[in-house]
Amino acid sequence: MGRAYNTIAFDAAKCDGCGDCMRACARAKTGGEDVARSRIQIAAGSTGFELALCRQCGDPRCVAVCPAGALAKDGQSGIIGWDAGKCVDCLLCTLGCAYAGIALDEATGRVAKCDTCEGSPACVPACPHGALKHHTTARIYNEVGDWEDLFAPGLAGCQGCNTELLMRHTLRRVGPDTVLATPPGCVPGMGSVGYNGMAGTKVPVFHPLLTNTAAMLAGVKRQFNRAGRKVTALAIAGDGGASDAGFQSLSGAAERGEQILFMVVDNEGYMNTGMQRSSATPYGAWTSTTPVGRESKGKTQDAKNLPLLMVNHRCAYVATASTAYMDDLYDKLDRAIVAAETGFAYLHVYSPCTTGWRFPTDQNMEVARKAVETNFVMLWEYTPEQGLHLSRSVDDPLPVTDYLKVMGRFRHLSPEQVQHIQAKVEENRAFVQQISQQSQAPREPSRFAGHGGDYGKGDAPRS
Amino acid sequence: MSTATLERSATKPRYIVCEGNEAAALAVALARPDMVSVYPITPQSSLVEHVAKLVADGRLDADIVDAEGEHSVLSVLQGASLAGGRTYTATCGPGLAFMFEPYFRTSGMRLPIVMTIVTRDGITPQSVWGGHQDAMTVREVGWIQIYCESVQEVLDTTIMAFKIAEHHDVMLPVNICVDGNYLSYGSARVEVPEQAAVDAFMGVKNVNWHAALDPLRPMGVDPLTGGAGGKGPSAFVRYRKGQCQGMQNALRVITEVHEEYARCFGRSYAPLVEQYRMEDAAIALMTIGSMTGAAKDAVDEARQAGTRVGIIKIKTFSPFPIDALVAALGKVEAIGVVDRSVAFRWNCGPMYQETLGALYRLGRHVPAASFIGGLAGADMTVEHFHRVIRDTEALRHGRLSAGPIWLNEND
Numbered sequence: 001m002g003r004a005y006n007t008i009a010f011d012a013a014k015c016d017g018c019g020d021c022m023r024a025c026a027r028a029k030t031g032g033e034d035v036a037r038s039r040i041q042i043a044a045g046s047t048g049f050e051l052a053l054c055r056q057c058g059d060p061r062c063v064a065v066c067p068a069g070a071l072a073k074d075g076q077s078g079i080i081g082w083d084a085g086k087c088v089d090c091l092l093c094t095l096g097c098a099y100a101g102i103a104l105d106e107a108t109g110r111v112a113k114c115d116t117c118e119g120s121p122a123c124v125p126a127c128p129h130g131a132l133k134h135h136t137t138a139r140i141y142n143e144v145g146d147w148e149d150l151f152a153p154g155l156a157g158c159q160g161c162n163t164e165l166l167m168r169h170t171l172r173r174v175g176p177d178t179v180l181a182t183p184p185g186c187v188p189g190m191g192s193v194g195y196n197g198m199a200g201t202k203v204p205v206f207h208p209l210l211t212n213t214a215a216m217l218a219g220v221k222r223q224f225n226r227a228g229r230k231v232t233a234l235a236i237a238g239d240g241g242a243s244d245a246g247f248q249s250l251s252g253a254a255e256r257g258e259q260i261l262f263m264v265v266d267n268e269g270y271m272n273t274g275m276q277r278s279s280a281t282p283y284g285a286w287t288s289t290t291p292v293g294r295e296s297k298g299k300t301q302d303a304k305n306l307p308l309l310m311v312n313h314r315c316a317y318v319a320t321a322s323t324a325y326m327d328d329l330y331d332k333l334d335r336a337i338v339a340a341e342t343g344f345a346y347l348h349v350y351s352p353c354t355t356g357w358r359f360p361t362d363q364n365m366e367v368a369r370k371a372v373e374t375n376f377v378m379l380w381e382y383t384p385e386q387g388l389h390l391s392r393s394v395d396d397p398l399p400v401t402d403y404l405k406v407m408g409r410f411r412h413l414s415p416e417q418v419q420h421i422q423a424k425v426e427e428n429r430a431f432v433q434q435i436s437q438q439s440q441a442p443r444e445p446s447r448f449a450g451h452g453g454d455y456g457k458g459d460a461p462r463s
Numbered sequence: 464m465s466t467a468t469l470e471r472s473a474t475k476p477r478y479i480v481c482e483g484n485e486a487a488a489l490a491v492a493l494a495r496p497d498m499v500s501v502y503p504i505t506p507q508s509s510l511v512e513h514v515a516k517l518v519a520d521g522r523l524d525a526d527i528v529d530a531e532g533e534h535s536v537l538s539v540l541q542g543a544s545l546a547g548g549r550t551y552t553a554t555c556g557p558g559l560a561f562m563f564e565p566y567f568r569t570s571g572m573r574l575p576i577v578m579t580i581v582t583r584d585g586i587t588p589q590s591v592w593g594g595h596q597d598a599m600t601v602r603e604v605g606w607i608q609i610y611c612e613s614v615q616e617v618l619d620t621t622i623m624a625f626k627i628a629e630h631h632d633v634m635l636p637v638n639i640c641v642d643g644n645y646l647s648y649g650s651a652r653v654e655v656p657e658q659a660a661v662d663a664f665m666g667v668k669n670v671n672w673h674a675a676l677d678p679l680r681p682m683g684v685d686p687l688t689g690g691a692g693g694k695g696p697s698a699f700v701r702y703r704k705g706q707c708q709g710m711q712n713a714l715r716v717i718t719e720v721h722e723e724y725a726r727c728f729g730r731s732y733a734p735l736v737e738q739y740r741m742e743d744a745a746i747a748l749m750t751i752g753s754m755t756g757a758a759k760d761a762v763d764e765a766r767q768a769g770t771r772v773g774i775i776k777i778k779t780f781s782p783f784p785i786d787a788l789v790a791a792l793g794k795v796e797a798i799g800v801v802d803r804s805v806a807f808r809w810n811c812g813p814m815y816q817e818t819l820g821a822l823y824r825l826g827r828h829v830p831a832a833s834f835i836g837g838l839a840g841a842d843m844t845v846e847h848f849h850r851v852i853r854d855t856e857a858l859r860h861g862r863l864s865a866g867p868i869w870l871n872e873n874d
Contacts, residue, residue: 176678176681177678178678179546179676179677179678188687193683193684193685193686193687194683194686194687195686195687197686197698198683198686199681199682199683199686200683200686201681201683202681203678203681204675204676204677204678204680204681204682204683204684205681205683205684206545206676206683206684206685207684207685207686207687208538209538209564209565209568211534211564212534212535212538212541212564212565214535215530215534215535215536215538215539215542216538216539216541216542217542218528218539218542219498219500219528219538219539219540219541219542219543219544219545219546219548219550220542220543220545220546220676221542222498222526222528222539222542222543223497223498223526223542223543223546223547223548224546225526226497226498226526226548227546227547231678248531248532248534248535249531249534249535249538251531252530252531252532252535253535255531256528256529256530
């Protein structure tokens, strides 16, 4: 499997051109204050500030044009390194790069480029506006990539769907000693249970009824317990099967403390059957059974908050997660796997649906991220011992319109409907924060917290 | 209700007095299931209470799952069965209706789950009393259904049910149908076999050799068949045809298991169809379940009075024992079929409706009448059966009733 690498990302909207990043780089790399010698350059463009920085490209032009073999991409770190001994100072690389990522340092007469300061770039923490981020999730993808993919290749998801990502990553982490239940919905629709006599996974998998997933898994798990065998009972269910018709068996299994890891992929509707409304569909959303017409415009009720209902079952573990925040998701998945050894673990993953929500197929992660940044969905985790803790700050959200406008299912909303949704977001935030503030016990250290992920010190719960 | 107990250390058969529900529970304990899932409902409740007590007392080593409804009850057992466990539950009436979604699926997945139906009439009209409407309503879903006549037969048939269900030529779920109120709460002397003898009779357990949810044998259980640009409907047809074949195999296996049980324990029952005083019968009553006792008394009296009447009792209702029934009909000239439920579409009893199909195989015309009695717990007395005998005798002489005869209409 190919490797993923860490990267420095730039958010132009947050940059005011102060130059602190360039000064930090110059100090780190030259020992001086001359920003001309910085390997990161911020320049005013026609629509805002632009970045000149080495992208550590996968197919680097600089390497291709170098006649001396002085530039090479390191397979482990992904960094394009420059070998001063081999360089003949022809400067061809500076012409080859489209990003101005390698340039002449006039003080030395030689080229200079970013080497990410050995994985800890000086520029990123220097930015006072958070416009620069060092994304380190690559480590997770690489670690996961080394585990066996337990799904069959070529699942039949819609283009841009992130559920396949979720399925593959989850099963890799849970491992082969698993019995997987995928009730009717997108997950079996993609082929998890197999077609034409072929299985869709390398672990035992079945297609329970929409209504009985948790009960059937409970029987499986209990029988293996009787036999003295350690087997993980995993459900990957949709929001409809969990919050509507399947809710009774889910609730019953949670009440009995069945040792199940129940993951809900919440795409806010019955997307596999043609995008019908579920109780998880948000207010105002178009679905094929809450259409937009003269008399009504989308769903007229608010969504049922299933994860909070599961908190009220006092499950061994409850958490919400998003595929836009994979490090957080992995952290929670690890905790859920452990919790499911002794009790009911519930993991609710918000999963934007490019087909049903009507947004371009390359925007899935962006939509997922906006949902979190606007507090439209909230990331938290709960255990009976430690209560509920927010996984990231919710005090400075973007307006909910930033989320609503990126997809078609909310296109018809009236100002009153937008107001209703914004009010609901505020109400939900206050409600969850209130529970969170009553939870005084400290959160355990995150598995990934030491690796500088998005969930570093700055995002500690503010309870 | 009984307070008698079964000694674990017993080395000889014990005689106790108990109700049908307790007899069923004792039989379940002797069959050693791994998992029992329970949800209470009248008139089944005391059965699962007895099982729970047996587990609590350490006399049955089973995982007991108090599920939140019958739908989950059967679903839990499906999971346990696919993971290799022997499984049992009991229900009735509305509980069976609520369970229908997984109920339908159980036979298709060929899961040898055993479930007692302590039969209850269908609501509405509102009623909590016995009747066969619940079991009869689901007669066409691929479960084996065996009706009992006595408390002793409940115990013996419950043990046999596991062996029938798990037979590799069958691999189908089994309902033991126990008349609500009359058998569930009726107490009688029963002989309880010893555990070692039952263990020897049951043999080795292997319930998920055909389909398993087990990481040591990973497979996709019940994958999508047909369509999807692939093999077409052949896989579906193969599975469905196999279910039907399993039902037909069950006729043989039920008979063999009853014979083996008689050899092991000294009690024998007609496995499919019982003939009572049919040797020279001109007319036959057809009965099912606990009503048969009163019918036998009526036939004995009618015989003394010179009427050539016998009884054909159906024990195995699903699969319907067509050949055994045709053989039993012999030279009978008229039949009175007594049902404890209705077939709404045909305005008659369901057993009557099924019998009409079997009569086609007989190759000659035999007049038959449908009698419906014992609805919602109504008693079926010797007097009722004398009426059945009179009306069937009249039918033999050409006097046909226009529709079904409702035995308790004026009670």
